[in-house]
Amino acid sequence: MPTPTAPHPRRLAWASRNFRIQTAATVVSGLGNAGAPIATAFAVLNSGAGTTEVGYVTAARLLPTVLFLVVGGTLADRLPRHRVMVAANVFSGLSQAVLAALVLAGDVRLWQLLLLSAAGGAGYALYSPAAGGMIMQAVPEEHAARAFSVFRMGQNASQIGGAALGGALTAAVGPGWVLALDALCFLVAAALRFLLEPESAPAPSGGSMLRDLRDGWREFSSRRWLWVIVLQFAVVVACVNAVEAVYGPAVAKDRLGGAGAWGLAMSAYGVGLVVTGLLMVRWRPRRILLVGNWGVFLFGAPALALAVAAPLPLLVAAMFLSGVGVTVFGVNWMVALRQEIPEEAFSRVSAYDELGSYSLAPIGTALAGPAAAGLGLSGALWACAVLCLLLSAAVLVDPQVRRLARRSTEDAPEAVRESAPTP
Numbered sequence: 001m002p003t004p005t006a007p008h009p010r011r012l013a014w015a016s017r018n019f020r021i022q023t024a025a026t027v028v029s030g031l032g033n034a035g036a037p038i039a040t041a042f043a044v045l046n047s048g049a050g051t052t053e054v055g056y057v058t059a060a061r062l063l064p065t066v067l068f069l070v071v072g073g074t075l076a077d078r079l080p081r082h083r084v085m086v087a088a089n090v091f092s093g094l095s096q097a098v099l100a101a102l103v104l105a106g107d108v109r110l111w112q113l114l115l116l117s118a119a120g121g122a123g124y125a126l127y128s129p130a131a132g133g134m135i136m137q138a139v140p141e142e143h144a145a146r147a148f149s150v151f152r153m154g155q156n157a158s159q160i161g162g163a164a165l166g167g168a169l170t171a172a173v174g175p176g177w178v179l180a181l182d183a184l185c186f187l188v189a190a191a192l193r194f195l196l197e198p199e200s201a202p203a204p205s206g207g208s209m210l211r212d213l214r215d216g217w218r219e220f221s222s223r224r225w226l227w228v229i230v231l232q233f234a235v236v237v238a239c240v241n242a243v244e245a246v247y248g249p250a251v252a253k254d255r256l257g258g259a260g261a262w263g264l265a266m267s268a269y270g271v272g273l274v275v276t277g278l279l280m281v282r283w284r285p286r287r288i289l290l291v292g293n294w295g296v297f298l299f300g301a302p303a304l305a306l307a308v309a310a311p312l313p314l315l316v317a318a319m320f321l322s323g324v325g326v327t328v329f330g331v332n333w334m335v336a337l338r339q340e341i342p343e344e345a346f347s348r349v350s351a352y353d354e355l356g357s358y359s360l361a362p363i364g365t366a367l368a369g370p371a372a373a374g375l376g377l378s379g380a381l382w383a384c385a386v387l388c389l390l391l392s393a394a395v396l397v398d399p400q401v402r403r404l405a406r407r408s409t410e411d412a413p414e415a416v417r418e419s420a421p422t423p
Contacts, residue, residue, distance in 0.1 A: 018082075018196050019147065022135055023154045025192035029089065030158030032185030035166015036096070038266065039175035039182075041249040042259050043103050044113060046175070052369025053110060058245040059366035060114040061121040066358050068125035073351025074212045076130035077344065082196035084130040089193060092123030093186030100183055104176035128354060132337075133347035134196070148334040149280040152327055156273030163270055167263010216348025219341065225289060225400035226340075226349075229333075230356035232395045236299055237357050238364030239384035243303045246368040247381055251306050261312055265302075268316040272323020280331040288339075289404045292332030293395055298325030300388030307381035339407055 037058075044054045076084050099116040102108040135151060169178045221227060244266075252262035285291040298321045305318035341349045371380045395401055 018134070019151070021192055021196055022131070023151050025189040026131075026151070027154045027158040028192065029185050029189035030155055031162040031165070032096075032182030034159045034162025034266065034270070035169065035178045035263075036182040037245055038163065038166045038249065038259055038263055039103075039170050039178035040113070040117065041245060042170050042253075043108065043175040043179075044110075045249065045253060047108065047110070052373075054249065055242070055246045055365045055368040056110075057113045057117050058241065058368075059362040061117040061124075062241070062358055062362040062365060064118045064121035065125045066355060066362060068122055069129065069351045069355040069358070070213060070216070070348070071209075072126040073129035073216065073348040074209050075126065076133050076347035076351075077212060077216070078209070080198050081130040081134045081347070082193055082198060085127055085134065085193045085196075086190045088123045088127035088130070089186050089190035092120055092127070093183045093190065095119035095123065096179055096186060097183035100176050100179035103174070103179055129347040129351040132350040133343075146281055148331050148338075149277050152280075152330060153274055153277035156270055156277055156323070156327065158270075159273055160267050160270030163263050163266030165263075167259050167261075167266065170259040170263070212348065216345055216352060219345045220349050220352040223340065223400075224398065225336075225404050226353070227356070228395055228398045228401060229289065229293070230353055232296070232391045233357040234360045235391055236296065236388050238360040239303065239387050240299055241361045242364050242368040242371075243306065243381065243384055245365055247306060247372065247377065247384075248302065250372075250377070255309070256312050256315070264312070265315050265319045269302075269319040269323040269326075272320040272325075273327050274323075276324045276327035277331075280327060284406065285332065286406050287402065287404070288332045288336045288406055289401045290396070292329040292336075293392060293401065295325035295328030295332075296392040296395075297389065298322055299392070300385040301325075303381045303385040303388065307378050307385060309378070335406065336404060340404075 040057060041054050044057055072084070072088075095116050099108075099113070099120075102112055102116075135148075165181075166178045169181070248265070249259075249262055252258060252265070256262070301318040301321045302315065305315045310318070337346070337350070337353075368380070371383070375383065
């Protein structure tokens with residue numbers, strides 16, 4: 001079987017100016033974002049706090065994300081999406097700059113970490129639905145799989161560099177400089193997104209925001225394959241966040257050598273994302289969600305490696321496999337949404353998707369420390385690994401998840417075209 005390669009430059013004619021700018025801005029902001037969770041976790045641990053406080057700070061970021069996502073989705077379907085993204089990036093950059101200054105001053109308090117983490121979560125809630133809608137607008141449907149693969153390769157490549165740089169800088173000069181770099185990346189990304197050209201705006205609904213929210217919910221809830229997977233991800237994301245934001249840094253500090261080791265593990269995760277992105281440029285499976293969900297089985301690999309006290313090389317391999325799974329699922333999920341969701345409702349549906357997927361994450365991270373105290377760190381990690389595995393199997397019971405098919409594929413006219421199952 002030939003090795004997958006990146007698309008030839010002449011084949012990028014489908015990549016519009018907005019697609020290129022949005023991809024570049026995502027790479028820039030991703031460099032800072034990949035290192036920021038490592039820096040934040042070690043800022044908490046270096047202050048003398050423990051895993052419980054790390055969980056609280058992570059939950060403080062996730063809670064506003066959950067609360068404001070549907071507001072962000074509604075705004076993104078009513079206002080120019082590129083302007084919403086710029087405002088959100090500027091807000092996040094400024095809040096992260098304040099946090100960096102406090103950490104560098106050496107006298108950061110827990111309440112300050114909680115408040116500024118919450119500000120970052122609110123910024124993400126406003127940004128994410130608009131970003132999803134913008135990238136969907138910038139890509140023709142017949143090139144969706146290729147475009148999303150290229151986009152995620154850029155996004156994921158920054159995960160490698162950002163995690164490695166974040167871990168190394170946190171170990172070498174402290175977490176404050178990593179947070180300052182994240183703030184700078186947000187502001188550069190905002191400047192790039194300011195150059196985006198408005199796409200054809202969604203038709204105004206003429207109604208209130210409340211009516212728009214109800215219409216978005218109707219689009220979301222009428223598709224069983226959609227909300228079944230979102231329910232699955234509510235638990236899976238809570239487990240993955242607890243592992244990556246709380247348990248992983250704690251194990252790295254106690255047993256693996258600190259922030260540098262955890263940064264290396266996160267970089268391996270990024271390598272898995274990028275390598276699989278190369279595959280997904282060429283591979284267009286017909287059963288979109290069936291294949292995507294096979295990737296979810298790999299999400300629990302890092303928890304399993306940490307639970308059995310695996311040495312660093314095995315943890316790195318587990319993180320790599322997790323990255324493979326995330327890209328296999330993520331590209332197929334984006335293709336399914338691009339194919340099935342009306343453009344004028346996409347940001348609202350995307351917001352309900354993320355709202356459901358993140359709904360338990362604040363609780364999961366806040367309870368990560370107490371769970372480790374009650375079950376033992378190994379027991380809590382085993383629980384996360386088993387839940388990821390069981391839910392990955394359970395969602396395949398739904399026939400719509402198994403049968404949802406790609407209606408058309410670029411470079412594959414012989415593919416069978418069929419409609420999605422009727423909800």
